Amino acid sequence: MMRVTHELHERRKSRNVGLGLTLAGFVVVILALTMVKVTRGDPMQAFDHVVRPEMEATK
Amino acid sequence: MTDLSINAPREYEPTFGDYFALLKPRVMSLVVFTALVGLLVAPGSLHAVEIFAAILFIALGAGASGALNMWYDADIDAMMRRTAKRPVPSGRVEPGEALAIGLALSGISVVMLGLATNFFAAALLAFTIFFYAVIYSMWLKRSTPHNIVIGGAAGAFPPMIGWAAVTGDVSMASVLMFALIFMWTPPHFWALALFTKSDYGDANVPMLTVTHGRDTTRRHILGYTVAVALVAIGLALTPVGGPVTLVAALVLNALFLKGAVAIWRRDDAAAEADNYLVEKKFFRLSLYYLFLHFAALVADAAVRGVMA
Numbered sequence: 582m583m584r585v586t587h588e589l590h591e592r593r594k595s596r597n598v599g600l601g602l603t604l605a606g607f608v609v610v611i612l613a614l615t616m617v618k619v620t621r622g623d624p625m626q627a628f629d630h631v632v633r634p635e636m637e638a639t640k
Numbered sequence: 641m642t643d644l645s646i647n648a649p650r651e652y653e654p655t656f657g658d659y660f661a662l663l664k665p666r667v668m669s670l671v672v673f674t675a676l677v678g679l680l681v682a683p684g685s686l687h688a689v690e691i692f693a694a695i696l697f698i699a700l701g702a703g704a705s706g707a708l709n710m711w712y713d714a715d716i717d718a719m720m721r722r723t724a725k726r727p728v729p730s731g732r733v734e735p736g737e738a739l740a741i742g743l744a745l746s747g748i749s750v751v752m753l754g755l756a757t758n759f760f761a762a763a764l765l766a767f768t769i770f771f772y773a774v775i776y777s778m779w780l781k782r783s784t785p786h787n788i789v790i791g792g793a794a795g796a797f798p799p800m801i802g803w804a805a806v807t808g809d810v811s812m813a814s815v816l817m818f819a820l821i822f823m824w825t826p827p828h829f830w831a832l833a834l835f836t837k838s839d840y841g842d843a844n845v846p847m848l849t850v851t852h853g854r855d856t857t858r859r860h861i862l863g864y865t866v867a868v869a870l871v872a873i874g875l876a877l878t879p880v881g882g883p884v885t886l887v888a889a890l891v892l893n894a895l896f897l898k899g900a901v902a903i904w905r906r907d908d909a910a911a912e913a914d915n916y917l918v919e920k921k922f923f924r925l926s927l928y929y930l931f932l933h934f935a936a937l938v939a940d941a942a943v944r945g946v947m948a
Contacts, residue, residue, distance in 0.1 A: 598656070
């Protein structure tokens with residue numbers, strides 16, 4: 582009969598939980614960066630949110 | 641005919657920690673600290689979230705180059721006691737996985753640093769990863785006894801990247817922060833090589849101790865210690881320095897030079913007699929040396945902030 586839990590499952594669980602938390606953290610970082618950049622009012626374009634002072638002159 | 645080999649179970653299923661170990665977390669801590677100092681002392685300011693993201697992605701880039709290094713160096717890592725337990729040589733992680741993780745994280749870290757700060761800093765990070773993985777790991781480490789000197793440059797870039805993340809450029813101060821770590825690396829590692837003598841020779845890595853002898857190594861430690869002292873004093877005199885940095889540079893370099901002279905004046909017979917006490921003490925001091933130098937730069941920046 583197959584055992585319900587195995588050391589192998591523990592290892593896989595550690596990988597899955599670790600990866601899940603890492604991805605969730607990544608999403609939070611992107612969200613926070615986006616909020617900081619778009620609410621500051623710097624001259625930037627939507628596709629990369631990099632500040633472009635040269636856009637100031639064309640306003 | 642049925643071939644089930646692709647479904648063959650692996651002997652060992654790696655945990656998340658095994659993959660994390662590919663990123664050399666201990667080296668990462670130095671990277672995080674020096675990059676943070678570069679960010680904090682640079683003129684200008686970033687939002688706290690941007691500082692956090694910049695440090696995170698610089699650390700991730702350093703981790704990626706660590707994974708690429710472990711992929712390429714698995715053969716020699718297996719021969720040295722210090723590195724034999726790393727994930728790839730010990731068989732916990734497949735070499736292909738280390739390569740894939742290294743490449744993926746390199747791309748993610750560079751693009752994300754560019755988006756979080758600026759693409760000049762991202763380009764510097766990309767160059768650092770290339771330098772450590774290709775120039776150092778694949779080329780110089782196995783071909784020249786100056787491997788440590790040139791490889792040290794990879795570890796010296798983080799404060800420069802941190803600085804560039806704020807200012808978008810390079811300055812005398814950021815070059816001297818780079819030079820401080822660059823000149824500090826050889827005496828730090830050669831002291832370690834003196835008291836872990838057999839390892840590098842076993843793996844056929846051309847360490848200076850093996851190729852040119854241990855007396856030459858002792859002379860080189862002194863030479864680089866003199867050079868790093870000059871750089872440290874120079875850094876204290878730039879706009880990012882100040883009284884705290886200058887006092888720290890004078891005290892720490894006096895101690896560092898004293899240790900280097902002690903190493904230079906003795907030979908292996910004397911070192912064997914006291915189990916490399918002087919070399920071990922110098923190695924320990926070298927850790928405090930770098931940490932306190934960079935901490936002093938932050939202290940001066942804080943003083944300037946209060947005075948302003």
